[in-house]
Amino acid sequence: MNALIIDDEPLAHLVLLEYAKDLPFLNIVGQCHLATEALTFLEQEQVDLIFLDINMPKLKGLDFLRTLAKPPLVIVTSAYEEYALESYELSVCDYLLKPFRYDRFLKAVNQAKARYMTSSPSVSAIQEDKKDDSFFIKSDKRTIQIRYEEIYFLESYGNYVKIWLHDQFHLTPQTLSSFEAKLPSTFYRIHKSFIVQLPYIDYIEGNQVMMKNEKSLPIGKSYRAGFKALLNKS
Numbered sequence: 699m700n701a702l703i704i705d706d707e708p709l710a711h712l713v714l715l716e717y718a719k720d721l722p723f724l725n726i727v728g729q730c731h732l733a734t735e736a737l738t739f740l741e742q743e744q745v746d747l748i749f750l751d752i753n754m755p756k757l758k759g760l761d762f763l764r765t766l767a768k769p770p771l772v773i774v775t776s777a778y779e780e781y782a783l784e785s786y787e788l789s790v791c792d793y794l795l796k797p798f799r800y801d802r803f804l805k806a807v808n809q810a811k812a813r814y815m816t817s818s819p820s821v822s823a824i825q826e827d828k829k830d831d832s833f834f835i836k837s838d839k840r841t842i843q844i845r846y847e848e849i850y851f852l853e854s855y856g857n858y859v860k861i862w863l864h865d866q867f868h869l870t871p872q873t874l875s876s877f878e879a880k881l882p883s884t885f886y887r888i889h890k891s892f893i894v895q896l897p898y899i900d901y902i903e904g905n906q907v908m909m910k911n912e913k914s915l916p917i918g919k920s921y922r923a924g925f926k927a928l929l930n931k932s
Contacts, residue, residue, distance in 0.1 A: 699771075699814055700727045700744055704736045704759065705751035710775060710796070714749055717803045722879035724807060733762035745770045747810050752776040752785075763788055771810045801920045808887070808924030815883055816928065833880075835861065835870040842868055846882055850898045850911050854891040864911050888925050889918035902929075 701724055703714050711729050718724045727743055730736040734757050739745070750772050752759040760781065763769055774785045777796040785793050791813060792806035832845040844861060853860040853867075854874040860867040878887060887893045888907060892915045900908045905917045917925060 699723060699746040699811065700725050701747040701749060702726075702728045702730065702736065702739065702743075702745045702770075703749045704730045704733055704754075704762070705749070705775065706731050706754045707751070710751065713797075714775070714803075717800055718807075720875060721804075721807065722875050723811060733757040733759060736762065737765070740766070740770075746814055747771045747773065747791075747807075749773050749775050750790075752778060752781050760784060760788065763790075771813055773806045773810060805920040805923060808921055809927060812924040812928040835868060835872070837868045837870050844868065846884075846895075849885075849895055850909050851892055851894040851913070851915065852877055852885075862911070862913065886925065886928060888921050889916055890920075891918075892916070 701718065703711050703726065705711060705714075708731075711731075715726060718726050724747075727745065728736075728739050730739055731754075733754055736748075748770050750759045750763065752774065753776070759774065759776075763772060772788075772790040774781070774790050774793045775796060775798070776793070779795055782793045782795075791810040794802060794806055832843050834841050834843050836842075844863075848863050850862045850864065852874060853862060855869065857871060857873070858869050859872050859874055859877060860869055874887075874891070874893060878885075878893060881893065884896050885893050886896060894907060894909065894915065898910045900910045900912075902908070902917075905922065907915045907917060909915065
C-alpha cells in the first residue's frame with residue numbers, strides 16, 4: 699500500500715515513519731504538513747492509504763476528507779477523541795488516539811490492509827498470477843525449490859523461518875517479514891510469528907486456527923480485527 703502522512707506536527711511524521719519501516723507491504727510515498735498540500739499530491743501520485751490528522755491550519759482533516767470524491771483508505775491520527783464518531787461516519791478504517799503504541803498502529807494498518815486486499819482487483823490479479831510460482835530457499839546446505847501452493851503456513855523461529863508443508867518443514871535463515879511482501883493473496887498474517895495460507899485452514903475456534911495438517915496456531919491480539927474483517931469479506 700502506498701501511504702501518505704498528513705499532519706502538521708513533525709514529531710507525528712517521525713513516529714509514523716519509524717513504525718512503518720518494518721512493514722514491507724506499507725510504502726510511505728509522501729508527507730504533507732497541511733491538508734491543502736495533500737490535494738495537489740493526490741492529483742500527482744497513487745495513494746492507497748492516508749494517515750490523517752484532524753486539527754490542522756487552513757483545512758481540518760475531516761473537512762479535507764469530505765472534499766475527496768474517491769478518497770483512499772484513511773486511518774485518523776488525532777490527540778482528540780471527540781472526533782471519533784464523526785470520523786467513523788466517513789468510513790475511516792481506524793481512529794488512533796495520540797500517543798499510540800506500535801501494537802495499536804499495527805492493528806489499524808492490518809485492518810486497512812484487509813480492506814485493501816479485498817477491494818483492489820488490480821492487486822488481487824497481480825498476486826493471483828504469482829500463486830502457482832515457486833521460489834528457492836537455502837536450507838541445511840541445500841538449495842530447495844518450493845511452490846507457493848504447497849505451503850500450509852510459515853512460522854518465525856528466531857532469525858529463521860519454518861516453511862511448513864503438509865507434514866514437514868524447511869528451515870531457512872530469513873525473516874517472516876521478508877516473505878510477507880512476496881506471498882500471494884491466499885496468505886495472511888494472523889500473528890507476529892505466523893502467516894497462514896487461507897485454503898489450508900480447517901476451522902477457527904476462539905483465537906485459534908486449526909490447519910488441515912492438524913497444527914493449531916494462535917491469532918495474535920493485534921491481528922484479530924483485520925483477520926475477522928478479511929473472513930467476513932471472503
